[in-house]
Amino acid sequence: MLLVKMAARNLWRRKFRTILTVLALGLSYALTIFFIGLADGSHEQMAESAIKFDAGHVVIQAPGYQEKRQIEMRIQDPKALATKVHHIAPKVLVVQRIFTSAALQSEDASLRIDSLVAVDPDSEKRVSEIPHKLLSGRFLAPGKPGIIIGAVAAKRLKVQAGDPVVLTVSGLAGRAQERIPVIGVFRTGGGQLDAGYAMIPLSLGQRLLGMGQSVNQVALFADLQRAPSLAGKLRKVLDRRKFQVLTWDQALPNMAQFIWLDSASMWVMLLVIFLIVAVGVVNAVLMSVMERTREIGVLKALGMGPGRVVGEVIAETFLLGLLAVAFGLALGLLINHHFTVHGLDIQTIAGTESFEVEGIAMTGKIYSKLSLAPVIQTSVGLLLLTVTAGLYPALRAARLVPVEAIHRG
Amino acid sequence: MAREESSMTGPIVDLRDVTKTYRQGKVEVHALRGIDLAIQPGEFTAIWGPSGSGKTTLFNIIGGLDRATAGKVLVAGRDLSELKNSEMSKMRLHKVGFVFQAYNLVPVLTAYENTELVLALQGVSASRRRKRVLSILKEVGLEGLENRRPYEMSGGQQQRVAVARAVVSEPDIVLADEPTANLDSAAGAALLDMMQELNQSRQTTFLLATHDPRVMDRSRRLVQIVDGKVADDKENH
Numbered sequence: 001m002l003l004v005k006m007a008a009r010n011l012w013r014r015k016f017r018t019i020l021t022v023l024a025l026g027l028s029y030a031l032t033i034f035f036i037g038l039a040d041g042s043h044e045q046m047a048e049s050a051i052k053f054d055a056g057h058v059v060i061q062a063p064g065y066q067e068k069r070q071i072e073m074r075i076q077d078p079k080a081l082a083t084k085v086h087h088i089a090p091k092v093l094v095v096q097r098i099f100t101s102a103a104l105q106s107e108d109a110s111l112r113i114d115s116l117v118a119v120d121p122d123s124e125k126r127v128s129e130i131p132h133k134l135l136s137g138r139f140l141a142p143g144k145p146g147i148i149i150g151a152v153a154a155k156r157l158k159v160q161a162g163d164p165v166v167l168t169v170s171g172l173a174g175r176a177q178e179r180i181p182v183i184g185v186f187r188t189g190g191g192q193l194d195a196g197y198a199m200i201p202l203s204l205g206q207r208l209l210g211m212g213q214s215v216n217q218v219a220l221f222a223d224l225q226r227a228p229s230l231a232g233k234l235r236k237v238l239d240r241r242k243f244q245v246l247t248w249d250q251a252l253p254n255m256a257q258f259i260w261l262d263s264a265s266m267w268v269m270l271l272v273i274f275l276i277v278a279v280g281v282v283n284a285v286l287m288s289v290m291e292r293t294r295e296i297g298v299l300k301a302l303g304m305g306p307g308r309v310v311g312e313v314i315a316e317t318f319l320l321g322l323l324a325v326a327f328g329l330a331l332g333l334l335i336n337h338h339f340t341v342h343g344l345d346i347q348t349i350a351g352t353e354s355f356e357v358e359g360i361a362m363t364g365k366i367y368s369k370l371s372l373a374p375v376i377q378t379s380v381g382l383l384l385l386t387v388t389a390g391l392y393p394a395l396r397a398a399r400l401v402p403v404e405a406i407h408r409g
Numbered sequence: 410m411a412r413e414e415s416s417m418t419g420p421i422v423d424l425r426d427v428t429k430t431y432r433q434g435k436v437e438v439h440a441l442r443g444i445d446l447a448i449q450p451g452e453f454t455a456i457w458g459p460s461g462s463g464k465t466t467l468f469n470i471i472g473g474l475d476r477a478t479a480g481k482v483l484v485a486g487r488d489l490s491e492l493k494n495s496e497m498s499k500m501r502l503h504k505v506g507f508v509f510q511a512y513n514l515v516p517v518l519t520a521y522e523n524t525e526l527v528l529a530l531q532g533v534s535a536s537r538r539r540k541r542v543l544s545i546l547k548e549v550g551l552e553g554l555e556n557r558r559p560y561e562m563s564g565g566q567q568q569r570v571a572v573a574r575a576v577v578s579e580p581d582i583v584l585a586d587e588p589t590a591n592l593d594s595a596a597g598a599a600l601l602d603m604m605q606e607l608n609q610s611r612q613t614t615f616l617l618a619t620h621d622p623r624v625m626d627r628s629r630r631l632v633q634i635v636d637g638k639v640a641d642d643k644e645n646h
Contacts, residue, residue: 002522002525003529005517005518006515006517009518010517012517013517295513295515295516298507298513298515299515299526300498301501302501302502302530303501303502303505303531304498304502305495305499306495306498308530402474406509406513
């Protein structure tokens with residue numbers, strides 16, 4: 001305890017230097033908390049956006065469908081599957097989808113739709129972003145034929161809501177065609193989606209494609225964090241020969257990889273910042289040790305062993321790190337809270353109203369989201385880094401020869 | 410408080426033909442040239458001589474802060490040449506007390522904490538430390554000043570704390586290197602009175618390096634060092 005007292009008081013001997021070091025370290029840490037919150041928030045927003053278009057928090061498909069995307073790879077009885085799912089997770093929202101491609105023809109032009117999705121309107125509108133992105137018209141209604149297309153597709157086809165188009169698909173029963181109205185035009189801001197994504201009612205899709213009651217995908221919506229555990233439970237009860245259960249990151253590997261790379265590059269950047277600041281810590285502690293050469297010499301003369309000398313210097317460094325973590329955490333949480341509530345305008349970050357990630361347009365604001373795990377990990381990491389930074393000065397102090405140190409000082 | 414009877418029957422310090430040579434650049438300096446010296450328990454002895462005579466080198470060797478080039482150095486019955494650095498450190502902690510010319514108190518610790526430092530390093534419990542520290546601070550005349558930091562005390566007071574620190578763990582010997590050099594005559598005299606009192610009441614062995622006539626006057630034995638050799642060794646009446 002006496003050594004800890006000494007360590008604490010030694011920090012305060014050079015107030016300005018201690019405050020400066022704590023500020024540098026603490027501000028870096030506050031920045032870290034801010035970046036982590038913003039990154040995690042934006043990643044979650046990206047993931048949720050992508051999930052809503054193509055997947056779910058958990059996705060159930062026929063084995064092999066994820067790789068081959070062949071329409072004949074189907075789930076035969078999605079309603080029975082939904083019942084089984086609700087036995088395990090009653091509050092989960094179940095959404096059924098068919099994926100295919102199509103050709104659209106208007107009076108003036110024709111266009112290929114890379115991603116035609118047949119959906120159950122009532123459940124889909126609870127998860128989809130399309131209803132909120134409509135420029136004109138309305139969303140799909142059950143049992144009423146129609147198509148929703150993107151603004152770029154509408155422009156190319158020279159159609160607007162209410163105009164007829166001919167939809168041509170290739171399904172299990174061969175080629176099928178139907179004249180249907182454009183009932184809504186949306187704009188997401190993402191070029192790929194606005195040009196090549198369209199929705200039709202599930203009943204229309206099943207009829208045109210000869211699917212009967214089957215679908216390609218049963219998507220489950222709960223939340224991102226619970227997805228792995230939900231998937232695990234489902235894998236235990238569902239027949240693996242008929243069903244493949246995937247979490248969202250398995251269903252959307254490109255998005256997952258992008259998020260991983262984005263996170264990794266952020267962590268690398270933060271590590272570099274911390275290492276630079278750690279050099280400052282080494283310098284500060286080394287200066288403190290050198291200023292106390294004589295004092296350390298006396299302590300060693302009195303019988304303080306090298307281990308205790310190291311212990312005292314490390315205690316100082318640890319306390320320095322603790323102060324920095326406390327300050328940085330308080331400031332970081334404050335900043336993070338602001339951006340959790342108010343968000344950060346994408347225009348401010350990207351210089352444009354929106355930016356695309358894996359075909360998904362991010363618009364509006366990014367909201368911070370900070371969870372406990374990274375806060376604990378970074379706090380501990382910073383403390384360890386600080387203590388490590390103190391090792392060199394500590395070992396230097398421990399190696400001082402008492403009689404030389406006393407006379408040198 | 411009377412010191413417990415030492416288990417030692419022989420001298421506290423026994424130096425036999427001790428030499429110390431070190432290099433200063435290309436020059437070899439013979440700091441000690443065959444010192445024979447024995448210090449008995451309870452002595453109050455002054456080692457005196459001109460600057461550069463080897464007094465400090467002798468002190469450093471006796472205190473285990475330096476090693477002799479040749480000869481035997483026995484302190485509290487242990488041959489220091491056989492000790493590793495870690496054992497030497499432990500020997501200093503338990504057997505030797507130091508009083509330095511420049512006081513060398515830890516600036517961030519109070520008088521109480523400076524005094525208890527050695528006991529804390531020895532692993533003495535807090536309650537026992539408290540009892541001993543308060544007792545010794547009273548003995549050295551610093552009762553009421555326990556919470557003062559060194560910068561809040563006079564030179565004389567600081568040196569008293571240094572003596573308290575040296576004595577509180579009841580070492581076999583206290584080595585005081587020029588203890589009065591930075592003190593005025595009154596403070597120096599008061600310090601010497603106190604150290605003599607401790608020597609008599611606790612039977613603590615004091616070895617003082619000095620060229621201060623006041624210290625020499627108070628010492629019961631005078632050992633003169635000149636050019637690294639014992640030039641004279643006599644009882645002081």
